[in-house]
Amino acid sequence: MLLVHDANVLIDLSEGDLLAALFAGPWRIVTPNALFYRELENSHAEFIDFGLELLEVHGEWVLRSTQWHGAYPKTSAMDRLCLALALQENCPLITGDAQLKTAAEAEGCTVHGTIWLIENLVETEIVSRAQALAGYDAMENAGRRLPFGRARRRLREE
DSSP: OEEEEOHHHHHHHHHTTOHHHHHHSSSEEEEEHHHIIIIIHHHHTHHHHHTOEEEOOOHHHHHHHHHHHHHOTTSOHHHHHHHHHHHHHTOOEEOOOHHHHHHHHHTTOOEEOHHHHHHHHHHTTSSOHHHHHHHHHHHHHTTOOSOHHHHHHHHHHO
């Protein structure tokens, strides 16, 4: 299954030392090539080594993403490109951005976040609960913004 990721989720998983686990999962992880070259290449070029695939957003979807600015003014151009790519490829969008999530839902795109990914890594036994909890600790210590209390409780309740 193809999953389009925004930068935040990839950085969350990198900070939680769960990036290798993500790419060991049952998904193809992709992001718009423009997002990678503008926001990630200088600080996170290693994402390519892990297996991140870069896809081009086709012209009609680029145009659509610029038109969405009026409807979703609090989303960035790169976030709207992620949404456009997910719709172009007819696959889920993975984001931690609340504004982008709202836009994706309004456009009929399936959307998930970091917690969903980590729970799936545990369910598929790619990581243990202990590894996932340690990942949340590392993300929190790095200043990432997730509902860590809820995320930890959900892992412990499963």
